[in-house]
Amino acid sequence: MKLLINETFNIQDIMECGQAFRYVKLDQANYEIIAFGKRLRVSQDGNEVAFTCTEVAFENLWEAYFDLKVDYQKLQKDLVAMEPRLEKYIDKKPGIRILKQEPFEMMITFILSQNKSMPQIMKLVNRVAENYGTKLEDQWGTYHVFPRPEQLSLVSEEAFRALKVGFRAPYLVDAISKVMDGRVDLEQIEVLPTDEARTMLLQVKGIGRKVADCILLFAYHRMDVFPLDVWMKRAITSLYFAGDKVSDQVMLKKAEETFGQLSGIAQQYIFYGTVEGME
DNA sequence: ATCCAGGTCTGTT
DNA sequence: AACAGACATGGA
Secondary structure: EEEEOOOOOOHHHHHHHOOOOOEEEEEOEEEEEOOEEHHHHHHHHOOOEEEEOOHHHHHHHHHOOOOOOOHHHHHHHHHHHOOOHHHHHHHHHHOOOOOOHHHHHHHHHHOOOOOOOOHHHHHHHHHHHHHHOOOEOOOOOOEEEEOOHHHHOOOHHHHHHOOOOOHHHHHHHHHHHHHHHEEEEHHHHOOOHHHHHHHHOOOOOOOOHHHHHHHHHHOOOOOOOOOOOOOHHHHHHHHOOOOOOOOHHHHHHHHHHHHHHHHHHHHHHHHHOOOOOOO
């Protein structure tokens, strides 16, 4: 199906701004995405975006996945009012949207992300999916969906190490076990206040504040979180503390004061506009 | 070869 | 509460 949309949708920027890991770039305006057990192709020609799915599937799934109910023009305007210096980042990449991705996949993905570069994260995530995810077939051939918790619960720490996840192997095992027995309830997190949801995620060995906030932002669409990675630390200290070193707590407080309920998307505009090699 | 990567854990001060 | 190393692996 096709859709007409404004400049707040750019498929290249949406996919490549650092939130998605299971996609294939076919060309600059044509992406293949695996999510929610399906494979979708999206091609964009200016304001016209074509999705290889039915209207029903679009309304049931992809509309929410691409966050199309949210008015990003208003959101951008509100952000600039909060912090005028954000305008240059927004103008650079106005087509970013925060995807609503699967919680379990985001949890595993961001555990794997620590101390890895973007291309390496993608390799690890795809390796996990190709080894343990259900194999399906569609018009373009076979593909692997991201494995469910039950599927990964059968994987040993040694088997994860064989996939070259390194020291993250025991972290994965701990996370999967806690999801399986409900100590981390991914459905309940959906309805918990952000701080309680974060506390639940932090029970997992290998999930710290930054990874927890990435899960909350990219799976649960919690716009009030601000994943504080090395890039954000540089940006915040530069913008607000004249480059001086301050504690994480102080940086997070400043981000919260400045961006409030729009912290998550603010973070993403800054991230994509700041990270080297992400043009 | 050495350093670093969308961090976190485990000690020490 | 703040700081240092360790941690696996691969790419520059």
